[in-house]
Amino acid sequence: MPIREVSLRRAEPAALAAGLQRLRDDLGVPDGFPASVTAEAQVAARAPRLPDVDRTDLAFVTLDPEGSLDLDQAFHLSRTADGYLIRYAIADVAAFVAPGGAIDAEAHARGETLYAPTSRTALHPPLLSEGAASLLPGQDRPALVWELQLDRDGTTGQATVARALVRSRAKLSYADAQHQLAAGTGGEQLELLREIGTLRQQREAARGGVSLSVPEQEVVPSEASWGLAYRASLPVEDWNAQLSLATGMAAARLMLDAKVGLLRTLAPAPQEAVDRLRRTAQALGISWPHTRAYPDFVRALDASTPAQAAMLNACTLLFRGAGYVAFDGTAPEQPLHAAIAAPYAHVTAPLRRLADRYAGEVCVAICAGRPVPEWALAELPTLPEVMAESNRRAHRYERGVVNLVEALLLEPLVGHEFTGTVLEVDSEAKDGVLQLAEPAVEARVTGSDLVLGRQIRATLVTADPIAGKVQFAVRR
Structure with a gap:
């Protein structure tokens, strides 16, 4: 995702206001929530459905980007006689959202949270997603608590999930966690995260899975304007991601065995x-x-x-084309996610992604030996298209914001030459994608002799901060 930082303390640059509004209008990005949704959220925040089981004795912690308040996940890691135990608490959105109610209908219309550098267009009202339903530290919260048994080599054994009340003890950021580990002050939970995460990365490699470590463009807000930088993930982010991947794989296996559920799939590359x-x-x-x-x-x-x-x-x-598949009674013919090299499901981000609430509910019912609730079962067939549309909008929105910032940075430099690396080439169209090192820009470039991977000099011919268009050309 090209946009990571969200700072609500900073305003959008005036020079980008028109372009950002055009982008939001074109994509139908909503502004705020209807009064009926807000009113329902206020009631739900005061009286959520609380679970019977209390696991507030476990010292869960959260690990997220700096400034995040929509905290979906908290972990508690421990050693066992045979390996490890991952306890992974996921925010129980269903404890606050009535099926068929105003919040539910609005969430289906949105599909997922949209991010911009100084704002977020939330899937659920912030009163819930950043408040009553978020796993904030020191607060008792209803959650779906996964328990994953791991062997000494990191292989997942038994996996279960059930509702329980939890309380996070600490809200950690990626940068702080990485610093603590480097300084030797990370404590047991972060040390175990590194140990388990590394083992899971080894298991990923053994089964043929792959994660691309491509530095991403990141919009960086400042007091005066916005900038761009290339950012590679920290090791602690990758280890943390392995907890989510392990949970998603366990959820997929539960649903496939029960022949009901919602998977995230990607066909093997031809x-x-x-x-x-x-x-x-x-x-x-x-x-x-x-x-x-x-x-x-x-x-x-x-x-x-x-x-x-x-x-x-x-x-x-090779990673494009991922989607969702819903099933009830017959497992899908192609259940794999090729990049993960295993069946996989989205279950760990229900505050930010609609599909996770449904897949999580299916897994809770399976583990409890109960039928899947009718409200969840009835909506399963519609979710693949709902999520496909929301994924498309999220990608276009985030890419659109980056394009606008690129144009803003480069507008005064039209006519100047830049050195960059050719990332893509379309020989028929005689154009491609040029990557600049400074500023951190990726934009279209025209030229008849573009060579993939070659460093070239190109002239900036267009930088339009209203349309978000940047164009380079190789001049002979």
Whole structure:
């Protein structure tokens, strides 16, 4: 996701106001919540459905980007005689949202939370998503508590989920957690996170899964304006992500065994797509022996090298096309998520993504030996298209904001030459994508002799902060 930081203390730059409003209007991004939704949220916040089981004795902690308040997940990690126990508490949105009510209907219309640098368009009213339902520290909260048994090598064994009351003890940011680990002051939970996360990364590699470490453009708000930077994830983020992945894989297995649920799927790449990547590697001068599997090849790439950064960018093509599949009575023919190399489900972000509430509810019912609630079962068939549409809007919104910031930064420099790396080439259209190191811009470039991975000089010909359009050209 190109937009990570949300700072509500800073205003949007005046120079971007018109472009941002145009973008929101074009995409139908809502402004606030209807009065009926807000009123229902106020009632729900005062009287949520509380679980019978109390696990406030467990010292859960949350780990999120700096400034986050919509805290979906909290973990408690421990050792066992045979390995490890992951307890993963997920915000119980269903404790606050009445099926068919005003909040529920608005959530279906939105699908997921949309992020901009100084604001968020939340899936649920902030009174819930950043307040009563969020796993904020020192607050008792209803949650779905997953328990995952891991062997000593990190392999998942038994997995269950049930409702319980929890209380987070600490709200950690990625940067602070990484600093604490480096200083040796992380304590047991962060040390176990590193240990378990590393083991899960090894299991990912063993089963053929792959995570692309491509530095992302990040909008960086400041007091005066907005800027752009390339940002690589911290190790602690990747370890934390492994907890979510392990939970999502366990949820998928529960639902497949019960033949009811909602999976996040990605079909394996066709052989011709892999062959095309091999030709790309050859064109970039990167060795890819035929005896080396694709996941092993990708993990060895270094994004700091221009040619290998272009290769990583090309590899993202194999990760496009992910979607959702709902089923009841018959498991899907293609249940895998190819990038994870296993069946997988979204269950760990219900405050920010609609699908997770439903998949979580299915898993709770399965583990309790009860039928899936009718309200959840009735909506399952509609969710793949609802989520597909919301995913498209989120991508266009976040990409659109980045485009506007690129244009704002470059507008005074039209006519200047820049040095960049060619990330993509369309030989028929005679254009491609140029990546600048400073500022952190990726934009279209035209030219008849573009070569993938090559550093070139190109002239900035267009920078429109209203339309969010930036264009370079190679001049002879």
